[in-house]
Amino acid sequence: MVLLDGKKISNDIKNEIAEQVKKMKSRGEKVPHLAAIIVGNDGASLTYVASKVKACERVGFDSTLIRMPNTTSEIELLDKIEELNLNPDIDGFIIQLPLPKQINTQKVLLAVNPEKDVDGFHPTNFGKMALDMSTFIPATPFGILELLDRYGVETQGKHTVVIGRSHIVGRPMSILMGRKGFPGNSTVTLTHSHTKNITQITSQADIIISALGVPNFLKAEMVKDDAVVIDVGITRVIDETNEKGYYITGDVDFENVSKKASFITPVPGGVGPMTIAMLLKNTLLARERQN
Amino acid sequence: MVLLDGKKISNDIKNEIAEQVKKMKSRGEKVPHLAAIIVGNDGASLTYVASKVKACERVGFDSTLIRMPNTTSEIELLDKIEELNLNPDIDGFIIQLPLPKQINTQKVLLAVNPEKDVDGFHPTNFGKMALDMSTFIPATPFGILELLDRYGVETQGKHTVVIGRSHIVGRPMSILMGRKGFPGNSTVTLTHSHTKNITQITSQADIIISALGVPNFLKAEMVKDDAVVIDVGITRVIDETNEKGYYITGDVDFENVSKKASFITPVPGGVGPMTIAMLLKNTLLARERQN
Numbered sequence: 001m002v003l004l005d006g007k008k009i010s011n012d013i014k015n016e017i018a019e020q021v022k023k024m025k026s027r028g029e030k031v032p033h034l035a036a037i038i039v040g041n042d043g044a045s046l047t048y049v050a051s052k053v054k055a056c057e058r059v060g061f062d063s064t065l066i067r068m069p070n071t072t073s074e075i076e077l078l079d080k081i082e083e084l085n086l087n088p089d090i091d092g093f094i095i096q097l098p099l100p101k102q103i104n105t106q107k108v109l110l111a112v113n114p115e116k117d118v119d120g121f122h123p124t125n126f127g128k129m130a131l132d133m134s135t136f137i138p139a140t141p142f143g144i145l146e147l148l149d150r151y152g153v154e155t156q157g158k159h160t161v162v163i164g165r166s167h168i169v170g171r172p173m174s175i176l177m178g179r180k181g182f183p184g185n186s187t188v189t190l191t192h193s194h195t196k197n198i199t200q201i202t203s204q205a206d207i208i209i210s211a212l213g214v215p216n217f218l219k220a221e222m223v224k225d226d227a228v229v230i231d232v233g234i235t236r237v238i239d240e241t242n243e244k245g246y247y248i249t250g251d252v253d254f255e256n257v258s259k260k261a262s263f264i265t266p267v268p269g270g271v272g273p274m275t276i277a278m279l280l281k282n283t284l285l286a287r288e289r290q291n
Numbered sequence: 292m293v294l295l296d297g298k299k300i301s302n303d304i305k306n307e308i309a310e311q312v313k314k315m316k317s318r319g320e321k322v323p324h325l326a327a328i329i330v331g332n333d334g335a336s337l338t339y340v341a342s343k344v345k346a347c348e349r350v351g352f353d354s355t356l357i358r359m360p361n362t363t364s365e366i367e368l369l370d371k372i373e374e375l376n377l378n379p380d381i382d383g384f385i386i387q388l389p390l391p392k393q394i395n396t397q398k399v400l401l402a403v404n405p406e407k408d409v410d411g412f413h414p415t416n417f418g419k420m421a422l423d424m425s426t427f428i429p430a431t432p433f434g435i436l437e438l439l440d441r442y443g444v445e446t447q448g449k450h451t452v453v454i455g456r457s458h459i460v461g462r463p464m465s466i467l468m469g470r471k472g473f474p475g476n477s478t479v480t481l482t483h484s485h486t487k488n489i490t491q492i493t494s495q496a497d498i499i500i501s502a503l504g505v506p507n508f509l510k511a512e513m514v515k516d517d518a519v520v521i522d523v524g525i526t527r528v529i530d531e532t533n534e535k536g537y538y539i540t541g542d543v544d545f546e547n548v549s550k551k552a553s554f555i556t557p558v559p560g561g562v563g564p565m566t567i568a569m570l571l572k573n574t575l576l577a578r579e580r581q582n
Contacts, residue, residue, distance in 0.1 A: 123415050124414050126418035131414055195448070196478070
């Protein structure tokens with residue numbers, strides 16, 4: 001069994017990006033600049049955004065954090081987005097989700113200039129991805145592709161089963177694994193809450209990508225020998241014996257599934273750290289496209 | 292076994308659209324106007340476009356056919372597209388494919404205003420479809436959904452296997468069958484040229500949608516009892532005993548598969564006629580959105 005070490009790979013990627021930024025600087029070029037908008041005071045969201053800003057510093061990007069109050073109106077947020085769309089110094093920006101209830105998330109995501117949409121959430125970018133065109137791939141799916149690629153996991157002709165059809169992970173992952181190229185060319189089955197006989201389906205899979213958010217969902221008896229198992233679930237479980245008051249767990253019964261798998265991602269330290277690395281990669285790409 | 296009669300259903304839809312156009316006229320409203328651009332002299336393309344124009348007449352739409360020579364440059368075609376984008380009298384337009392070699396198809400499809408893209412081929416519309424937003428669904432997949440809907444074929448919780456990953460049928464169909472709603476909520480497997488053990492996969496399917504273009508590909512032993520079989524393949528087979536010199540056949544060994552299927556589309560007269568009906572439906576939708 002090989003552990004797909006997202007912590008290590010994401011560090012490698014950050015080092016590679018930092019190297020490229022150094023070269024940009026030495027050539028007197030503008031370095032990539034990522035902006036993030038956060039509305040409100042949600043603790044987890046603040047933590048995520050802070051780690052994105054920190055990652056920018058680490059690789060030498062410029063970064064801007066825009067905090068807006070929980071009472072921000074849709075119009076105020078749309079105005080801010082338009083400002084970033086028009087600001088030539090900003091190469092890419094993200095809007096941290098979820099947004100407060102008075103704001104229509106779909107409308108907000110549609111307002112982002114697709115060329116600065118480094119989260120890859122705009123329909124134009126999502127459509128380009130589905131139509132095999134060059135675009136920004138959403139960071140978490142992009143991170144999974146990168147992990148498979150760097151560990152040389154064969155995907156062509158394999159049967160990939162994706163669990164969960166979210167817009168952020170499951171749906172794009174199901175599209176990406178079936179596209180032409182590598183990683184890709186898989187036969188892909190997308191499963192979700194209406195799927196019957198899930199065990200029958202997962203136990204045929206060469207590659208399982210679980211993005212459900214249900215701790216211990218994927219058990220050993222659902223997985224065939226030598227399967228590749230990618231765990232995208234991140235659930236905080238309350239644990240008073242832990243000093244944080246919680247621990248992080250994935251969808252996979254790691255202890256038992258890891259005994260059967262050929263490759264498996266741990267949680268934490270698997271897919272999670274890849275997400276930020278690929279956000280940086282998309283921002284670098286956005287900067288390069290401007291040149 | 293129930294025959295999914297696309298000829299009948301497409302006629303019903305055209306009658307319904309004609310009814311709506313009559314009402315628009317009686318209210319003094321502008322009627323939908325579809326334009327089609329065709330470049331070159333390909334016989335099959337000319338036939339398709341002619342039948343689209345004829346269908347417009349039948350339902351009371353205005354239509355414009357724009358013929359451009361085979362030597363048309365990319366710039367000339369892009370100029371024509373911009374003209375149609377800006378012409379307020381045109382509600383929707385299509386560019387008949389394939390295009391001559393000197394023209395980049397991707398660039399051309401990207402130039403169409405998404406709000407007039409009644410073929411649903413623009414990445415923005417394709418992305419909206421994949422993200423469950425309201426949009427123009429490509430006509431052939433839209434026609435299949437409509438057939439399933441009108442015959443009340445249950446899709447929720449069923450296992451749908453799609454054969455072929457083209458941008459026009461297989462890929463969008465795989466997305467649509469797995470979306471929330473009806474028809475949808477299927478567990479979907481997308482298969483293609485790299486798929487191994489295709490028989491093992493198709494024989495588990497409750498619904499099979501074949502869009503491969505290989506005559507007699509889907510045989511009875513690949514289909515389980517009571518499966519729903521949708522044949523999107525259209526191949527012209529040379530036949531000198533026939534006065535046209537050819538006959539049309541699908542992907543499915545109809546004679547034998549129809550004995551096992553619960554519902555099945557014939558070829559011709561199944562999915563084919565639905566495509567033009569749904570193009571009209573999208574054009575009507577484009578007109579209504581302008582109001």
